[in-house]
Amino acid sequence: MENTRYLTSQNGAPVADDQNSLTAGERGPVLLQDWHLIEKLAHFNRERIPERIVHAKGTGAYGTFTLTRDLAEFTLADHFNGEGKQTETFVRFSTVGGEMGSADAERDPRGFGLRFYTQRGNHDIVGNNTPTFFLRDGIKFPDFIHTQKRNPHTNLKDAQAMWEFWSLNPECMHQVTVLMSDRGIPANYRQMHGYGSHTYSLWNNKGERFWVKFHFKSQQGVVNLTNDQAAILRGIDPDSSQRDLVVAIQDGHFPRWSVNVQIMPETDANTYHINPFDLTKVWPHSDYPLIEIGELELNRLPENYFAEVEQVALAPSNLVPGVGASPDKMLQARLFAYADAQRYRLGANYNHLPVNCPHATQANHYQRAGAMAGTQCPYSGHQTGQNASPNFGPNQQDDLVEATEFKEPPMRLDGEADRYSRYNQDDFAQAGNLYRLFSEDEKARLIETICGSLSQASEDVQRKMTEHFSNADADYGQRIANTLGL
Numbered sequence: 001m002e003n004t005r006y007l008t009s010q011n012g013a014p015v016a017d018d019q020n021s022l023t024a025g026e027r028g029p030v031l032l033q034d035w036h037l038i039e040k041l042a043h044f045n046r047e048r049i050p051e052r053i054v055h056a057k058g059t060g061a062y063g064t065f066t067l068t069r070d071l072a073e074f075t076l077a078d079h080f081n082g083e084g085k086q087t088e089t090f091v092r093f094s095t096v097g098g099e100m101g102s103a104d105a106e107r108d109p110r111g112f113g114l115r116f117y118t119q120r121g122n123h124d125i126v127g128n129n130t131p132t133f134f135l136r137d138g139i140k141f142p143d144f145i146h147t148q149k150r151n152p153h154t155n156l157k158d159a160q161a162m163w164e165f166w167s168l169n170p171e172c173m174h175q176v177t178v179l180m181s182d183r184g185i186p187a188n189y190r191q192m193h194g195y196g197s198h199t200y201s202l203w204n205n206k207g208e209r210f211w212v213k214f215h216f217k218s219q220q221g222v223v224n225l226t227n228d229q230a231a232i233l234r235g236i237d238p239d240s241s242q243r244d245l246v247v248a249i250q251d252g253h254f255p256r257w258s259v260n261v262q263i264m265p266e267t268d269a270n271t272y273h274i275n276p277f278d279l280t281k282v283w284p285h286s287d288y289p290l291i292e293i294g295e296l297e298l299n300r301l302p303e304n305y306f307a308e309v310e311q312v313a314l315a316p317s318n319l320v321p322g323v324g325a326s327p328d329k330m331l332q333a334r335l336f337a338y339a340d341a342q343r344y345r346l347g348a349n350y351n352h353l354p355v356n357c358p359h360a361t362q363a364n365h366y367q368r369a370g371a372m373a374g375t376q377c378p379y380s381g382h383q384t385g386q387n388a389s390p391n392f393g394p395n396q397q398d399d400l401v402e403a404t405e406f407k408e409p410p411m412r413l414d415g416e417a418d419r420y421s422r423y424n425q426d427d428f429a430q431a432g433n434l435y436r437l438f439s440e441d442e443k444a445r446l447i448e449t450i451c452g453s454l455s456q457a458s459e460d461v462q463r464k465m466t467e468h469f470s471n472a473d474a475d476y477g478q479r480i481a482n483t484l485g486l
Contacts, residue, residue, distance in 0.1 A: 009036055010043075049310070050345045051100055054145055055111045058094030059189065059242040060309040061249055063298035065089050065116060065259065071293060074210050074263060075202035076406070077322030079118040080293070088117040088359055091298060092312055093189040093241070096128075097148040103234035104241035105225060107184045107449070109175075112194030112216065113314040114296070117359035120406075124318035125214055126338060127197040129186060130179075132430075133279045134172040138333020144169075159456035167464035171280045173431040173472055180449045181434075182442050185230045187223040188244040190255040194218075198316065198331040199277050201324040202263070207409040211264040211276055211326060213283060215290060216257040227449060246301060254299040260290040274426075277328040281430055308355040313342035321406030327413075347371035354378050364400055366393050432472035443479070451483040462486060 006014040015036055022034035030037065065087045071080040079087040094111035095104060110129040115122055135144055147165040151158040166172045178184070186192040196214030203209045225233065233240050248255060262283050269276045276283060302308035315338035316331060325331055342350045348370035350356055357363065357377035368391045390397050438446065450469075454462055462484050470477025 009039055047306075052341070052345070053149075054096050055092075055094040055113075056100050057098055057102055057104070058092050058111060058309065059245050060090060060092040060302060060312060061245060061298040062300040062302070063089045063091065063254075063296060065294055065296050067294045069291070069293045071202070071261075072204065074204055074212075075322040076205050077118070077123070077202070077320055078120045079116050079123065079320075080202075080322065089296060089298075090115045090117070090308075090312060090355065091296075092309060092314060093245070097145075101238075103238040105185060105187075105230040105233040105238075107179065107227075107230070109179065110186055110189065110192060112192075113312075114194070114216070115312070115314055115318070116320075118320055119360045120320045121358055121361060121363075122318045122356075123320045123323060124314045124316060125196045125200075126314050126316045126334070127195045127214070129192045129194055130175065130183075131195040131197055131213070131215070131282050132175050132178065133197060133330060134166075134175045135169070135330060136171055136278045136280050137329045138337070140169065141330070141333060141337070159453050160458060160461065163454050163457040163461045163465060167461045167468065170427040170468050170471070173427050173468055174280050174434065176450075177431045177434050177446070177472070180453075181438065181446045182224055182226075184449070185225040185227075186241075187225050188241045190245060190248055191218055191220045191223040193222060194257060198279060198334075199326040199328045200331075201266075201326050201411075203322060203324065203409050209266040209324075209409055209411070211266065211269060213262040213288075215260040215262070216296060217260060219256040219258060219295075226445070227452075245298075249298060249301050254297050256298075257296040258292055259294040259296050260292050262288040262290060264288055277326055277331075279328060279330045280427065302355075307353070311346060311350070311353055312355045313339070313346060313350045313353075315339040315342065321403070321408075324408050349373055352377065366391050428468070428471040432476065435473045435476045443476075447479045447483055450480060454480070455484060459486075 007018055008014055018036070021030045021037050023030050032038070065079065067080060067083060067085045067087075070083045071077070075081070079085065092111065092113045094113070095102065095106055096109045096111060098106055098108065111126075112129055113124065113126045115124050135141060144165060147158070147161040150156060151161065166176055194216035198213075200212050200214070201209055202212050237243060245255070262285070264272070264276060264283065272287075274281050274283075315334075316325075317335045317339050319325065325335060346353070348367075349372040351363065352372055354377065357379060359379040362377065393400065435443070435446075454465055457465075463486060466477050466481045466484070466486055468477075469480045
């Protein structure tokens with residue numbers, strides 16, 4: 001029976017009985033020597049890896065980025081050079097604060113993480129559905145996330161902690177206004193915009209540097225839920241956004257986003273009226289208009305959710321020649337934190353996994369050993385850094401050379417090393433500008449949503465937040481005060 005496909009154990013040995021444990025007699029106890037039973041139970045106990053602390057619940061899909069405008073004048077990045085060039089992509093969408101079992105239709109930012117599998121390595125843009133964030137400095141990120149998670153005493157969500165933190169960190173005001181507005185609960189992942197949020201750098205073959213922000217505009221339009229709609233949907237289908245994306249792709253309705261950039265010459269940053277590296281701010285389009293450069297289409301679902309969506313390791317430190325970092329403090333922190341989170345969750349060799357290894361090139365380096373050493377990338381057929389070649393460099397035994405032609409141009413840095421206060425920047429102007437853009441109905445719903453949550457905090461916190469809202473716009477603060485009865 002050479003062609004028979006036997007059920008086997010993990011070491012490939014055929015299993016004669018997968019339904020009954022080995023026992024001492026028909027009614028006797030199970031024997032420890034039943035290695036197949038032990039293997040099944042031991043593996044089952046380890047089927048879950050540590051959950052992401054943020055962005056725990058999400059969905060993902062593969063697709064294609066098509067470049068429609070050559071960017072050679074700004075960058076030597078391969079996937080941004082050559083009009084019409086197509087690059088394989090993977091996108092992971094997520095909620096931010098909830099656990100794996102939480103509902104999709106929560107009032108929460110949405111993660112928008114994009115990977116380009118380029119011919120010069122994987123390039124990741126890890127952002128959100130908002131162009132800003134709550135913080136400008138990564139040193140506060142653990143504290144902020146603690147306020148969005150469960151109270152360590154009650155194990156319940158804690159409105160007091162959330163609003164107390166925001167009241168003591170007015171840099172949050174812009175993002176709080178976005179989150180509490182009609183934009184705060186996307187109906188699904190297809191009908192929302194995405195943003196790289198951070199400021200990155202581009203450099204070209206002349207050694208010129210530009211600052212850049214990435215924008216992904218949904219071609220399906222933008223649809224958000226009201227509080228009442230979201231409450232109903234959370235009860236009917238906690239997996240509503242996951243289901244929506246799966247059904248759309250299965251039915252051939254491939255979601256698409258127009259890919260845009262804002263580009264700022266390097267020297268502009270020195271004199272621009274806002275700090276272009278402040279994640280709590282946007283660059284006004286009147287100063288730096290959107291430039292459409294391509295289209296992102298998602299057209300293929302993963303074969304295995306755990307292997308590809310749960311284990312995808314997106315990180316802003318995955319940069320390629322022609323795309324670099326910036327002095328953005330939050331980005332600088334995330335360059336370390338994201339990759340380190342994956343080393344913790346998946347092990348040192350997480351980039352050997354098929355979803356994480358380079359698809360359009362191969363990795364060559366001197367890193368060795370660790371958990372999962374020797375995993376072969378199915379795309380390059382290359383056993384990443386785990387063969388008999390030297391594990392040190394430079395050496396005289398292999399032909400690996402440094403890619404000096406892709407060297408990033410020097411970035412001038414000035415100033416004294418210090419811990420600079422967050423209070424030297426205007427935390428209220430853009431929040432006020434956004435508020436004044438809203439219609440009267442939108443303002444009314446914003447006030448209702450804020451006060452429904454803020455009313456659960458202490459009066460001291462309510463008064464502090466009302467002061468912040470007033471600093472953004474007098475009417476904004478007055479409506480909050482009136483609703484809270486302050």
